[in-house]
Amino acid sequence: MRIGELARRADCPVETVRYYEKEGLLAAPRRSGSNYRDYGAAHLERLAFIRRCRALDMSLPEIRALLEAIERPSAHCAPVDALLDEHIGHVAARIADLTALKQELDAIRAHCAGRRPASACGIVETLSRPAARLARRSSHVRGAK
């Protein structure tokens, strides 16, 4: 099948398929006479796996490591479990960070009822002060927008 069909079936933009190939996550398929990529069922399975992991917010290096752990001939569960545990840790940490952040934002928001000039606004005031610092963790999982 050609790239368009593969992409449709895996629910993934065509450009992203080419990007995964360039990044070495998806094997380069053979080419047709007109230099079109020609994929088989194995490619689709693999791409679907990658997309599923991305939907779970794993980074591409994490997914790469996961694929390698699975494809080693003598492959055992343990490394897979470890990778997943680590990722769950990232997600949990990010939730904790954002929860603390939201509390702080709610507290700031409570400083104003919207009926004053900005010069007297409690929010502007609060944002100008040094304020308690959140201990931010580092994590690959993205923030809030």
Add this chain to the structure above:
Amino acid sequence: MRIGELARRADCPVETVRYYEKEGLLAAPRRSGSNYRDYGAAHLERLAFIRRCRALDMSLPEIRALLEAIERPSAHCAPVDALLDEHIGHVAARIADLTALKQELDAIRAHCAGRRPASACGIVETLSRPAARLARRSSHVRGAK
């Protein structure tokens, strides 16, 4: 004061100060004879404000809008409140997303006790299946790493 001192006092890398200037968040200061940037107290206040907003995970466009809302001569609280409410919404949405994500990850993790070859691992199995799709919102707030 020169850029190094400003940066130290606002707890912000020097390169980031120059970046904010390039992005129009921080006014360009006057220059010394040797072309060094020369900042005053107002610059420090503004930079500290920006850093505080960044610590609250606001995007630079959000901060820009906030600064504009505050500095309009006839400035009123309402737009500031609205901006903050919107940002709080982003954070809340991201927390909800990540919480659903974590539940899914926990469920997947429960499929394996680590004593089997990867070919028989419930995790690998689960990651290969189509699976219920999370409805992902769009938000500027970052994910989980």
Add this chain to the structure above:
DNA sequence: CTTGACCCTGTAGCGGCTCCAGGGTTTGCA
């Protein structure tokens, strides 16, 4: 007079795409 700390500009890189320009190929229909 030299060493080191500081400053300058400009450019490239990070992740994970996304989009564009500028081409070639295939497909369906008149």
Add this chain to the structure above:
DNA sequence: TGCAAACCCTGGAGCCGCTACAGGGTCAAG
């Protein structure tokens, strides 16, 4: 058979918010 639309190709730029160079200039202490 001709033609348009839909598909495919490569390569490069852009998104965000920095961060890290390279390759220079300036300044203060010893």
